[in-house]
Amino acid sequence: MNPFRFQTVPTLVVETGAARRLGTILREHFPTEKRLCIVTDSFLHKSGLLNPALEDLAGHEWDVTVIDDVVADPPEHIVLEAATRARKANAEVVLGLGGGSSMDVAKLLAVLLPGTQSLQEMYGIKKISGQRLPLVQMPTTAGTGSEVTAISIVTTGETTKMGVVAPQLFADLAILDADLTLGLPSAATAATGIDAMVHSIEAYTSAHLKNPISDMLAVKALELLSKNLLLACENGNDRKAREAMLVGAMFAGQSFSNSPVAAVHALAYPIGGIFHVPHGLSNALVLPHVLRFNAPIAAGLYAELAAVIVPDATGSDEAKTVSLINKIDEMITATGIPRTLREVGVQKSDLERMASDAMLQTRLLMNNPRPVNESDAFAIYSAAF
Incomplete structure (x- = not known):
């Protein structure tokens, strides 16, 4: 160790x-x-x-x-x-x-x-x-x-x-x-809850400072968040679901404080900075696409997380990773928040600038399990567009 x-x-x-x-x-x-x-x-x-x-x-x-x-x-x-x-x-x-x-x-x-x-x-x-x-x-x-x-x-x-x-x-x-x-609107519940899920996933797969305590917290956070996100969105006064979300987000925060986040956050920052999109929603817009980009390198770790969110997933690590990403995609869609960059005002002509700006987030990009260059960032934004 x-x-x-x-x-x-x-x-x-x-x-x-x-x-x-x-x-x-x-x-x-x-x-x-x-x-x-x-x-x-x-x-x-x-x-x-x-x-x-x-x-x-x-x-x-x-x-x-x-x-x-x-x-x-x-x-x-x-x-x-x-x-x-x-x-x-x-x-x-x-x-x-x-x-x-x-x-x-x-x-x-x-x-x-x-x-x-x-x-x-x-x-x-x-x-x-x-x-x-x-x-x-x-x-x-x-x-x-x-x-x-x-x-x-x-x-x-x-x-x-x-x-x-x-x-x-x-x-x-x-x-x-x-x-x-209690009573937090569904859209805000969804965006912030997905933000916490991103913290868990990126902490678990961080290229630097990954450790057993952060791993343990990330897994428990992901379990609590994935089981209660839609319940909290559907009923804003569900105290049990709300408390589970709070504790899950706190565990995720403890996890990524010690095993830092990576490319999802790096690519989310230009979306928030240029277009004033809330941070959680910015993360949700690029999350599935960054996961697909990382999959060739991180499939082993993603397969371990799939056991938390889609426990019935079977097959190879690559197959379990596909199941994980599809399940996250389904959850985001079910919340009703925007799914594409164009829905939040991004134009096709903005993608090059965004990719360039994302490269400035070296503090975050260094933690990604797969190196990200500017053309990679452009491709991820294009997939999210």
Whole structure:
């Protein structure tokens, strides 16, 4: 066995209704702190979803500042403005509540507030110096796994994104409350759920840092996600399915934090960056086509994953891989989300630029089981078109 290191969030709370006693939970973990900064989006704040949590926080003497202007794919100025507000409030604990974007911004606030580095100095891998404020994460979607990852993605230009990857971004505490995901629309449920499945598949087949713990988590994540995705899409109030999706997405997040993702994500980034397609949907659009591209090299590993999703698949590794890809294709189709690039506004003339942009994602492409060059990326986009 190759040497490996596995890192994750030290404390996880999985409890339906946990948001209603958030003040209690935080007081148990942070007995002396008083000033809490909640990072979220305006919809979650204005919808009243936070109200029970805010009431319990007040009852446990938390002085709360809510920053609710996070948007999908947050640009730098959103992060910096949020940091200014949190600094003025003298925040002692930061809590990210929402989808991946809110949790990503929360991570950055936790390291920006006590530090002297600029955000730009943090871009890259292990560029953060110093420590951070206490950090808590509460997801409201089952997809990104950001509550247990050490990465934050920031939009740095009209079509470009940068990642901050550092162990300081692991939270102290992640709280998973299925009630926060009830009623999430089917399209968002599908896109985020497929995103989590991609995390599992790519972690299991990663060319670098693949390890037994990540493998174990990826397999369990894929089992939970594949069995419950359509149930959660069909009935947004199915608590059992929602909780299974949350736990599956969290396991997938732990897995890919230590065995990193690859070409599906690399090719998804230009779709999101140029056409402002949600990240999970961007992944879903290219997933089957990247799997087919990787199949000649990764069939042995894909066959092992087929045993989770299509346990009745038989024959050679190649045949089981075909069954796996067809099953994933069927699941994506059944959710009703877009299946082709043209459905999200991509023109045939855009594919060359997208392929060129995808090549910039060297941090991700290096993890793919099969090397991807620009002509390969163009071919994958063409198949997805």
